[in-house]
Amino acid sequence: MREIHDPELLQHYMETFEIKPILNDALLPYLTLYSYDHGELICTQGDPYNHLYLLVKGKLKIFNTSPEGRTLILSFKTPLDVVGDIEYVQGTDFINTVEAVSEVHMIAIHHRWLKKFASDHTPLLKFLLNVITKKFYVKSSSLSFNLLYPVEVRFASYLLSVCFDEGDALYRGQLSTSHLIDAANLIGTSYRHLNRVIQQLSKEGLVERHKGFIEVKNREGLSELANHRNIYEK
Amino acid sequence: MREIHDPELLQHYMETFEIKPILNDALLPYLTLYSYDHGELICTQGDPYNHLYLLVKGKLKIFNTSPEGRTLILSFKTPLDVVGDIEYVQGTDFINTVEAVSEVHMIAIHHRWLKKFASDHTPLLKFLLNVITKKFYVKSSSLSFNLLYPVEVRFASYLLSVCFDEGDALYRGQLSTSHLIDAANLIGTSYRHLNRVIQQLSKEGLVERHKGFIEVKNREGLSELANHRNIYEK
DNA sequence: ATAGTTTTGGGACATATGTCCTTCCCAACA
DNA sequence: TGTTGGGAAGGACATATGTCCCAAAACTAT
Numbered sequence: 001m002r003e004i005h006d007p008e009l010l011q012h013y014m015e016t017f018e019i020k021p022i023l024n025d026a027l028l029p030y031l032t033l034y035s036y037d038h039g040e041l042i043c044t045q046g047d048p049y050n051h052l053y054l055l056v057k058g059k060l061k062i063f064n065t066s067p068e069g070r071t072l073i074l075s076f077k078t079p080l081d082v083v084g085d086i087e088y089v090q091g092t093d094f095i096n097t098v099e100a101v102s103e104v105h106m107i108a109i110h111h112r113w114l115k116k117f118a119s120d121h122t123p124l125l126k127f128l129l130n131v132i133t134k135k136f137y138v139k140s141s142s143l144s145f146n147l148l149y150p151v152e153v154r155f156a157s158y159l160l161s162v163c164f165d166e167g168d169a170l171y172r173g174q175l176s177t178s179h180l181i182d183a184a185n186l187i188g189t190s191y192r193h194l195n196r197v198i199q200q201l202s203k204e205g206l207v208e209r210h211k212g213f214i215e216v217k218n219r220e221g222l223s224e225l226a227n228h229r230n231i232y233e234k
Numbered sequence: 235m236r237e238i239h240d241p242e243l244l245q246h247y248m249e250t251f252e253i254k255p256i257l258n259d260a261l262l263p264y265l266t267l268y269s270y271d272h273g274e275l276i277c278t279q280g281d282p283y284n285h286l287y288l289l290v291k292g293k294l295k296i297f298n299t300s301p302e303g304r305t306l307i308l309s310f311k312t313p314l315d316v317v318g319d320i321e322y323v324q325g326t327d328f329i330n331t332v333e334a335v336s337e338v339h340m341i342a343i344h345h346r347w348l349k350k351f352a353s354d355h356t357p358l359l360k361f362l363l364n365v366i367t368k369k370f371y372v373k374s375s376s377l378s379f380n381l382l383y384p385v386e387v388r389f390a391s392y393l394l395s396v397c398f399d400e401g402d403a404l405y406r407g408q409l410s411t412s413h414l415i416d417a418a419n420l421i422g423t424s425y426r427h428l429n430r431v432i433q434q435l436s437k438e439g440l441v442e443r444h445k446g447f448i449e450v451k452n453r454e455g456l457s458e459l460a461n462h463r464n465i466y467e468k
Numbered sequence: 469a470t471a472g473t474t475t476t477g478g479g480a481c482a483t484a485t486g487t488c489c490t491t492c493c494c495a496a497c498a
Numbered sequence: 499t500g501t502t503g504g505g506a507a508g509g510a511c512a513t514a515t516g517t518c519c520c521a522a523a524a525c526t527a528t
Contacts, residue, residue: 086370125356132366136320137324139370144300146381148302148422151515190515190517193516199478384484411507423486432507469528470527472525473527477522481516483515483516487511490510494503495503496503497502498501
């Protein structure tokens with residue numbers, strides 16, 4: 001992690017994502033732009049709350065490790081998104097670990113200044129409400145989906161979200177096998193079992209296994225299997 | 235459902251739960267007090283959003299039915315709690331069904347008036363933020379817990395919450411068997427399997443089956459089994 | 469190129485859980 | 499008193515999923 005002293009870049013992000021309207025002018029001097037490399041941790045579960053972060057570049061992985069050591073990936077995030085919002089509102093420690101998946105830029109604001117200058121700032125409150133309720137929706141459907149459907153269905157939904165959403169045109173319909181462990185942790189199963197399910201889908205002609213990646217062969221079939229629900233959609 | 239025309243009772247609830255400070259004075263004429271009997275539905279998933287409700291008396295069951303007809307109970311609520319908050323912020327249809335478990339009193343405010351008079355009312359925004367982040371926490375731990383632990387562990391946690399929380403002294407350590415179906419739906423499993431797990435716990439001496447109810451025999455043991463996590467705590 | 473190391477896929481087995489259906493018990497009622 | 503209906507518990511079986519471990523493949527450093 002390193003700080004980027006580049007007021008112009010900061011300004012650029014503020015405009016791109018229309019951040020200024022949600023912040024109080026008094027806060028502007030206290031914004032810091034940080035950069036994280038692939039694999040770096042932004043925060044770890046249990047860390048005391050410090051900053052509110054705005055993700056403005058790159059991709060984040062949010063996950064949680066149980067006392068027994070099992071990892072559960074909760075989501076991936078892309079700009080514009082917020083980290084530390086729930087913690088800011090409740091004043092509690094971080095519940096999850098946040099890792100940079102690519103090079104990541106984040107705007108950080110220390111809670112001290114937020115409390116001091118913006119605790120009554122309506123646009124910020126509304127922005128937080130909006131962001132948090134959206135997160136709640138995702139979490140809520142995720143809970144039902146995980147409890148109600150088997151891994152096969154969840155993976156079908158995952159495949160559709162990841163392979164067709166916004167990826168490189170080259171990777172349309174493909175998932176690199178190096179992402180399978182992440183995928184397993186995301187849908188809450190073991191790598192072993194995910195492999196089993198892929199075999200099954202393969203047998204049914206929905207996907208095909210190649211060296212290094214999985215290819216979607218029948219998008220419609222997968223969508224049907226997933227009940228047309230794209231639970232992992234960003 | 236029927237309206238209760240009783241300004242004094244309304245006033246009483248407003249004071250007991252300190253509701254006035256979070257509302258705008260302009261809203262006060264538009265508050266309505268409703269009463270629901272045991273088993274009545276306050277709203278059904280898919281209903282268009284209409285009111286924000288404040289639960290001031292009784293107990294609610296929040297649940298969700300999947301397209302396949304499986305029921306998943308998301309939570310039980312007691313005063314003071316809010317129904318329709320997420321829907322108000324996002325302007326979306328109800329995601330869950332809400333049923334009165336006992337006689338229930340709710341204060342309802344039509345979203346029209348909220349939008350008109352309180353959309354910038356800081357205390358309300360803060361109140362909503364607080365309530366919603368709390369809900370998010372619960373949902374979040376619930377998701378991890380369900381995905382990471384087997385039914386046995388979840389039921390142990392459930393038993394501890396339900397039997398010792400605030401129940402009638404007579405029922406301390408006991409769970410009526412008529413609640414088992416609800417319990418199964420709450421922890422996301424089948425009634426059949428829950429029975430199996432109860433047998434197992436019984437064999438281990440943690441609980442005991444009697445006619446009409448289950449009795450906790452070893453609270454400490456259950457707590458250990460549940461990893462000391464009370465996920466279903468109100 | 470070769471030997472060691474990591475990655476990847478899958479076999480074998482145990483456990484967790486769902487579904488269907490039967491049996492038992494008891495209360496209400498003719 | 500016998501009948502019946504419904505709820506509660508559990509048997510039998512199939513499926514879903516986890517754990518442990520191994521073997522082939524790919525990759526790396528010498």
